[in-house]
Amino acid sequence: MASIQPLANGKRRARYRDAAGKEHARHFDTKREAQQWLDQVTASVVRGDYVDPQAGRTTVAVYAASWEAIQVSSEGTRRIVDNALRLHVLPVLGGHKIATVRRSHVQALVKELEGKGLSAGSVRNIYEVVARLFDAAAEDRVIASTPCRRIALPKGDGAEVVPPALEQIEAIRSHLDERWQVIPLVLAGSGLRIGELLGLGMFDVDYLRRSVRVERQRLQSGALAPLKSKTSRRTVPIGEVVVEALTAHLAAHPGTDEALFTDEWDDPLTYRRWKSLWRAAATTAGVDATSHDLRHFAASALISGGASVKQVQTFLGHSSAVITLRTYAHMFPGDEDRTRNVLDAALRPVLSPSADSVRTEAAPR
Structure with missing residues (x-):
């Protein structure tokens, strides 16, 4: 219900009740202005885009807290969202009333993030x-x-992407304790993500068929979780080098059904512990590489051996060939020599017509 009421000071008070029964009112100098406002409100209700003016006064921080609390996502995604909001978004926009945030505010936030040196x-x-x-x-x-x-x-x-050379991988391995030296070999020989490797159990390795079944991952929290996509769930072939290294490792440091790789206390090796071990060894070896670079090494080796885009995609567990090409397109061999020969054959008569005519006259009739 809407109405316009004249006031003692000559102004007009327009008011209406929304679907929840809440009353909203504004004062205008003329009845015409009041009626125009009520017409706009009515039209927005009919179109379905009506917005409660009071709702927009909620701060970005308050709305973000309620929004984040009801999201249904994996632990990894929740961590990404929380870090983005807590560390970058709310310090800049959190105090704004949400209805007052303009495109320019968001663009300024992006510019500020770029200025902090964050990657694209x-x-x-x-x-x-x-x-x-x-x-x-x-x-x-x-x-x-x-x-x-x-x-x-x-x-x-x-x-x-520039994968590390084998000599660089060996340099890092040599600065790891004996217990951990097998892990770079497995990563470089399987292309697994570190979370996938830490999520392996004893029975995920098939030594007879020389393959690894990837079915889960270990999160940074240490908990086991499903893989991020269906294509990540796969069987990865491994060579004799990896099989022999794993066999020797497990003879000295047996794993468990839950964890193929354990620490000194027979607990599952965690992401943070491995990251610390790798960083220390890489620093000592003077090599600028992450353990994820071993995944690039595996992809590079496959491509150098003539593997197709589809084979590399399946091996790495990429959700599409687009991702594979976006990352490794520069590694696939091109057909530059054939292109050069075709263009030379097409252009040579233009540059050397006399030589071409000589070859024509000399040809047997």
């Missing part, structure tokens, strides 16, 4: 959280529309 990929990941947050607010009718429109994001630096 990191900035994009944080922005995706912001976009999801404001999309939800628009769906909840807290705001009329999201401010995340036409935001210019930094482009990647285009740096190509």
Whole structure:
């Protein structure tokens, strides 16, 4: 129900009740202005895009807390969202009333993130959280529309993946304690992600068929969890070098049904412990490489051996060949020599017509 009431001071008080029965009112100088406002409200209700003016006064921080609490996602995704909000978004936008956030505010946030030296990929990941947050607010009718429109994001630096050389891997391995030296070999020989490797149990390795069954991952919290996608669940072939190294390792340091690799106390080796061990060994060896680079080494070896894009995609557990090509396209051999020969054959008569005519006259009739 809507109405316009004249006031003693000559102004007009327009008011209406929303679907929840809450009354909203504004004062205007003329009855015409009051009626126009009520008409706009009525039209927004009919279109289905009505927004409670009071809802937009909620701060970004308050809405983000309630939004984050109801998200259904994996632990890894929850951690990414929480870090993005807590470390980057809320310190900048958290105090704003959510309805007052404009496109320029979001663009300024992106610019600030870039200025902190974050990679283009990191900035994009944080922005995706912001976009999801404001999309939800628009769906909840807290705001009329999201401010995340036409935001210019930094482009990647285009740096190509450069896998470590075998000598560099061996240098790092030599600075690891004997108990851990098998892990770089397994990573380089299987292309597993570190979470996938730490999620392996004793019975995930088939020594007869020389393969590893990847069915779960170990999160940074230490808990076992499903893989992030269906394509990540796969059987990975491994060679004799990896099989022999694993056999020798397990003879000295038996694993368990839950964990193929354990620490000195027979507890599952954690991500943080392994990261610390690798960083120390790499620093001592003077090699700038992460353990994830061993995955690139495996991919590079396959490509050098003539593997197709599809084979590399399946081996690594990529969800699509697009991801494989985006990462490793520069490693696949091209057909440059054939291209050069074809173009030379087409252009040679133009550059050397006399030589071509000589060859024609000399040809047997």
